[in-house]
Amino acid sequence: MKTLGIILIVVGILMLVFKGISFTREKEVVDLGPVEINKKEKERVNWPLYAGVVVTIAGVVITFAGNKTR
Template sequence: MARTFGIILVVIGVVMLVWTGFSFTRKEKVVDLGPVAISADRKEQVNWPPYVGGIVLAAGVVLLLIPAGKRTR
């Protein structure tokens, strides 16, 4: 189980190092007057620092390198 989790963390860490964020668009209602509704598109952005990806990657590598016998104790 820990080995699988380690592989997942390594993959997520590499992805976080390559892409340091993403953006998406959401609709926001600006005016709502009965049957008349006006909405606007809002661009939102999510960013994380590169060292977070490095920490996640390192945690995954540690989980992969710890022998199975030492993890259960």
């Protein structure tokens, strides 16, 4: 459980530092045999600030709860 807690802490801190991720998706617009037209679209996935805080706190709780049970 300690490993899971540490992973959650790291992920939570990364979520606080990086507010979201962006990526480029290539979409096929027209496909007429050998002729193909594609369109590149930039998309962004954002998560709220409290999600990073909740994940970090959950990681801390799991880490310390795992130590107390032994």
